[in-house]
Amino acid sequence: MKKLLLIASLAILGTTSSLQAQNSCGTDHDFAEKARKHPELIEARKKFDAGFKEYIKSYKPSSGLNKKGSSPKYIIPVVVHVLHDNGAENISDAQIKSEIDFLNLSFRNLVSDSINRRQDTFNGTFYSYKQLATDAEVEFRLAKNDPQGNCTNGIVRVQTPLTNKGNDELKPISVWDTKRYYNIWVVRGINKGNSVGVAGYAQFPMGFSGGASTDGIMVIHQEFGNIGTSQAGQTPNVTTSTHETGHWLGLYHPFQTQVDTCEMNGDEILDTPPTYFTATSNEPLRNRCNNKNFNSCTMDVPDLPDMQENYMDYFIGNCASNMFTKEQVARMHYVLETYRSGLWSAENLALTGVLNQTPSNCKPIAAFNSPSRNTCIGNSLSFNDYSFNGTVTNYNWSFPGGTPSSSTAKRPTIKYDVAGTYDVTLIVTGPGGSDTIVKPNYVTIQANTANPKGFYTVDWWYQNNWQEQGWSFEYESPNRKFERTTAASYNQNASMFLPKDPFNQLMTVGTTASLISPSFDFSGTPTGYFAFDYAFAQGRLPSSIGGGATNEEIKVYVSTDCGKTWTPKTTIGSSSISTIGNNASSILASSVNFVPADQGKWKDVVISGATIPNNSNVKFKIDFKYQGGNNFFLDNVRLGSNTGNGELLSEELKLSVQPNPFASSTKLRYFLSNRKQVEIRIIDITGKEIATLFNGEQTAGTQEIEIGKSQFQLSSGIYFVSLNIDGQKFSKKIVVE
Ligand SMILES: [Zn+2]
Structure with missing residues (x-):
């Protein structure tokens, strides 16, 4: 139960007081950010909430309600975008599927720990959270057709160094039509303002200008799925995506922040008990699971213990986060019937291919990167394959100019002996077909020459x-x-x-x-x-x-x-x-x-x-x-x-060469504050002297010397103008075209 508040302190926790990682939800913080930029969102949210109040008046739970194993009323096509930098956050297909499986268990009310839902007497009143737990009749399926109709496994992998600073800025890197797919982005870290420890955030259903390109949820890889990098020890682990999906389907947090009034319909839901919570540095998340009668609001009727079981609350420890209530399900149905009705339409299910349940063998999509593709002669470069969309059985790399010039390894290491830019090609082959990616001029190798002393x-x-x-x-x-x-x-x-x-x-x-x-x-x-x-x-x-x-x-x-x-x-x-x-x-x-x-x-x-x-x-x-x-x-x-100590002199010297590079001639200019002994030479990159431009005394003032290409028989390339002024040396690189 919470009033409509735009700032949630949970989103901005910076400290953790226990050994357990305490990653919280950034959805309210994200809404506040969006509302600052799109003030129309405040009205849109009021309209959204009012719409539900009308909807629920005539809401009839469907006949499939609570019938475990019945066919889902709402099938949602899903695409998971893994935004990675070739680290552990590039999680396996199996880990992604484990999360989809858990979403389906949790939304169908089929989780195994439902036995922990309380049914008890509190202050003389009988209550049953067990009976409130409700099947949302929603099933999530990884897409089988991409927006262009190509075979897909519903997983896209994109390399970006910004994966540790995940936010809306990253989403356009990879997004599928949010009217047709539920977009989930998996990243290494989430960057909500200055906060750390955000596990995930969702975009609410109400629209705003530009909102279609960011609609969906973003979750860190350690809390996505229940195998691989998502393991016990992270809080709350596998239920994070269920929680964020609840937001995406219109649910708010049950707890109150800032000023507590413990109102019954703070979260616009009447069958969750009133709840109050404000994060502190001692208790960034609610660590009260050891008390089954823990009750944060004592002034309201019905006065029941906080619903530790609810997916939308944020208890940590050994609480069983394992249920949505009847009204929460009604609210999600409201969203699915209105704001998100296009997702599960028969037409869209056909377009996205999710009605066909037989496994398909899609063609892999070739993808790779190198973290050090701009380097010097002698450094070895590693190449990382992150091809996706289908099984790969053969890698075929070509590295023209490199040693070796080809490889069949998944992650080869290559050296280049000559400065220049080079193409890289990768062909991946699997049972679903083969794919080629050519990256022209992908590698830049520089000569290992340093500017001379000066x-x-x-x-x-x-x-x-x-x-x-x-x-x-x-x-x-x-x-x-x-x-x-x-x-x-x-x-x-x-x-x-x-x-x-x-x-x-x-x-x-x-x-x-x-x-x-x-x-x-x-x-x-x-x-x-x-x-x-x-x-x-x-x-x-x-x-x-x-x-x-x-x-x-x-x-x-x-x-x-x-x-x-x-x-x-x-x-x-x-x-x-x-x-x-x-x-x-x-x-x-x-x-x-x-x-x-x-x-x-x-x-x-x-x-x-x-x-x-x-x-x-x-x-x-x-x-x-x-x-x-x-x-x-x-x-x-x-x-x-x-x-x-060349610095003092250099401040006044204002040494310049313009134009640079030059085709026929350029001008060397500098300023002398008083009469000085000056020697100016042109040297090549091996340090060999090409010409002496001047050697003698010069008077105070701006000096100008022309350097002609033909005059000194300069061929195209890099040279240095070397100045010795009263024993102090200066140098300027010049480039002859
Ligand atoms: Zn949340």
Whole structure:
């Protein structure tokens, strides 16, 4: 029993106090998120609830009611999308089928632990939860035809690194017409705001703009099915999907949150007893199963113990979660007869093929990925097969340019000896047929050449040279990217910034954006350094999860194997990440647009000396993990692998080469604050000198030197302009087309 409340504290638990994992339901939290973006949902929900009040007046339980084994009135075609990153979350077909089997036992009131339903006397009143338990007459069947009419086993597998941050943002990666299929997404983790420990969430039946693309439920793999990765120890394990499916069919939680009034029809259902529950850090879920008379509401009539048996409540421990009541079933029938009537229509059952119960042998669908497909010569690449839809008996890979150039293994490992981009082909064959997937230019192998010693800056203040120099951004979430801005900068006139994404407004919280450097020679440079400046203000967490500052993190990594493995070197955590102080006023409201007004609003991050490996091939990576704070600015990224203190001079040098790459000629420009001894040479990637451009004294001011392709007989390729200014060395990569 609960009143219609839009915020459920269960969805946002961050702490667990027992050894048992306590994964809760994120449905109410999800509804609150959706209602903020689609205010029409509030009215739609009222209309939905009012509709049920009318429906139940003339509701007649069908004749099949409680007749175990009778044929189901409602058959629902199901598609399960496994969104995985080649980890344990890529669960087996058998584990998926175990969940479908359990859904059918639970919705047909056929679970084996029904013996634990109570029938007793409480305060002198006889009650029977046993008699209230009702067959919902719903049967779930994995689809046998996909939306195009092809043979399917009802299971789709898609690889995505975002599987540990599951939310509505991921669903469009793989979704079948939600009017024809019950879509279930299985992921590694669910990302509902800043919360952890969400086992699943559902979308209620009432529609809203765009809602058809996200309709269904999302469940973590450890609570899907009862074999494989879903094992005892997770709470509540196999009943999670039953609970979420209850929401999907219009049921609310019986418990009350926030203010308790213990009203009889809080959940719009009259035959569940009034229940009150507010999560605390000591009791994130209801751990009262040891008391069969536990009764959270004592002021109402009938005053009965809380229905620990109900699938829609959240008791943990040895409670038997094993029943829906008569009215809960009536409410699900209301949804099936109105909002979801297209799913079980005769026409749809024929289209989705679920009336045919004989097993079919579908053609497999070839699918693979490699977690390290952009790498350097000498690194081996592993390839992961995740073909699906049918049995595979033979794998036939081709790796033109690789060693070996073909394989029949399920997960082969390949090396490439020459820089370039390469296609990969996989043919899978099974009793249902064969399928081929070709991924053109799937593998990129870079030459293992590092930039020579010198001083380097990432010069995004005038153009995109930084990309040509081999710097790149990588994103965990495709929806939030760094942008160049002239609104603020540490020096020069521009910086890169990651726009704010106010907490709970968009759905990309918790993802990481990274800046990755090209390779540099740091051998024999004990005083080398890598440094950058950033500006950032934290946001405020919702009060429902304790308020306080958002929880961002900056991490700097180095790699000496061309980015195959990264070693963390420094971490700037939540308490020290703000560049505008650590008091309450430094936490900005999401309506405020943080822009650092001066250099005092920036922080400098430096790693230097022995922190940087003494290695001829060093790459750097800056990770920024976002949790809902304000704008993040990044600027003045620089490094010195020479032994002198080149930094001061470089600030004033403003070294540039434009255009770059160039076809016939380019211009080298730099600025001298006073008269200096200057030597400028062109060297090739092996370090061999091609030409000396200048050697002598130069006066103060901007200097400009033209570099002509034919003048120096440059062939196409990569060269370096090497400057020696009063004994300090600088270098600039140039590309001749
Ligand atoms: Zn729930």
